[in-house]
Amino acid sequence: MGFEFVLVKRDPHSRARAGVMHTPHGEVPTPVFAPVGTQATVKSLSPRELEELGAALLMANTYHLYLRPGADIVAKLGGLHRFMAWDGPIMTDSGGFQIFSLEALRRVNDEGVLFRSHLDGSEHLFTPEKAIEVQEKLGADLIMCLDECTPNPASYEYEREALERTHRWAERCRRAHTKEEQALFGIVQGGIFPDLRARSAEFLTSLDFPGYAIGGLSVGEPKAVTRQMVDLTVSLLPEDKPRHLMGVGSPEDLFDYVARGIDIFDCVLPTRLARNGAVLVRTGRLNLRNARFADDPAPIEEDCDCYACRHFSRAYLHHLIKAREILGLRLTTLHNLHFMLNLMRRIRQSILDGTFAAFKEDFLASYKAREDYRMQRHPHRAA
């Protein structure tokens, strides 16, 4: 009942591939988009709705759950699956990203990282061993090594030192990891420096993790650089292991990085947009706050079969959003996740059918990408 990744089909014209991850809580067809449930809940949705949406994998945040409600409480309640009533596969990150981005950082050294809680200012020391202990208590199916996340931009020197520490931490995480049923992923870092990325991919591959995450990208660097780093990293990672591009992405990113060989995506974009009244449609984004929707009887998207589109007009959603009614952001969240999950299902099917390139071209011809969400600092992950 451990973790296994099976490749099912490769696209002949790109690095895209379709596979299946077998986990103790069920199969995850890849490529997969994982909705983010930072605090053991995908904001505004119930597990039943996530199941109906066809979510195959959820991402939860170790940092947040460690601070509240605490890993011991989650363990006492039977682990994260039972706690949040989600029987499907879950992954947790190591907490590194949040510790290093919430400005709560106090001190990093080889032992670990000392930080202050954003909730009450209390001091906590996260070591690689602690990150594993907490994640073992939470009990997700996929867990992550503790990594040092560098600011962007960072100097080569800084990036190299951080990377070496991340590598030493990866070895300690591997040793500390005791629960075979949880698959521990290594995280490739190295910033925007090709030689560091290459070193990281090679070093972590030598530790033979069951899967690899790529961290520290899509944090403000130019998209061409992100692509270059992903291409380089993927080319050095083993073919038979799943690859997770952390904190990515938008609809256009799914196509871009699936084509570059990524299997797992997680991103707060669709849920965060939804809470701001923005919905994803085939032509791009609509903001339902806009007055032009006040009397629009059409659904968000005509042929969408999500609950929101089957029952409600843009006018009603506009009203709910203006009136700050919770149902408004529930319905936009539902729609946006449906959009992403459905898009990923169609991408996977197109790989299986050998029509990925055509589907990609077709989608991107009508979808007007917006890059504004990248302009914020670390906008794409739940910090």
Next chain:
Amino acid sequence: MGFEFVLVKRDPHSRARAGVMHTPHGEVPTPVFAPVGTQATVKSLSPRELEELGAALLMANTYHLYLRPGADIVAKLGGLHRFMAWDGPIMTDSGGFQIFSLEALRRVNDEGVLFRSHLDGSEHLFTPEKAIEVQEKLGADLIMCLDECTPNPASYEYEREALERTHRWAERCRRAHTKEEQALFGIVQGGIFPDLRARSAEFLTSLDFPGYAIGGLSVGEPKAVTRQMVDLTVSLLPEDKPRHLMGVGSPEDLFDYVARGIDIFDCVLPTRLARNGAVLVRTGRLNLRNARFADDPAPIEEDCDCYACRHFSRAYLHHLIKAREILGLRLTTLHNLHFMLNLMRRIRQSILDGTFAAFKEDFLASYKAREDYRMQRHPHRAA
């Protein structure tokens, strides 16, 4: 396809009765508890959830919908039922309660009431004719006459003048009312003065409305006075017409006023409590914010079969509430409405079975009532 009220059974030991209201959008078994959907949504819930909860009647607010999104927009979108995707029966109040309690009141005279919008300060004149016009555009199954709501306490003189105006307005509402498929209810006022209540019940009965609401009670007066006013009013209203006690009530109120002959209740109490983390159980109320629930693996109530109780622990709900996650208040709302709707179904069944008195005694023996929600000004209706 008009409105019809059929009495099915009378309790031999009280004024309690079971009946059915036939409306263009389906049958409403009475006595009935109507969840409040102030802004065309029962806060945090979807129509699908309300259907699954067995809600038979929803209450929406004319004042709020008139101001936002506006009755013309709702009409353009096909009316309130289609707008909010609720195919079942809906009632709207006249807007009087909100106009007279939101401190936005500018001037009342025989013509109508001039008030300021709480949203943008704009001035609006509501006349009886306007209240009917707006409610006809909204298209609810049960609608209400415009009434003047007096502050509590009010002098006899004030109350009498307001009542006389309410009566003149009732006549004008009746004349203005054109849509036969909407049942127009009269509203009995008169404050805490028995002779005014009696006059009001008699006058409105002479206008032969298809149903009667009792307004202006449970707004801070002693409970003994509320009961006295309800008893007096009910004794003077026709047996074959449904009676609605507006803005009531709590679980204990349902028993109390069903026994006094009330058929329809609406109250924000269960949904408002839920948003504050308080849940209704057979012994009274629990506040899930309390630290003692932080690691409590039990559901809100052991044998409750609502979605929240079937899947989640008090510990998880405590976590969601502390973390201000929307799912927390969704689940407490779901539970509290299930509690009220289920309680009302059991009350009705006990009337049919001839066991109402025993059921009432049994329930109240273990339920510890709390009256604190009455201490606020007009806490029980969506102002």
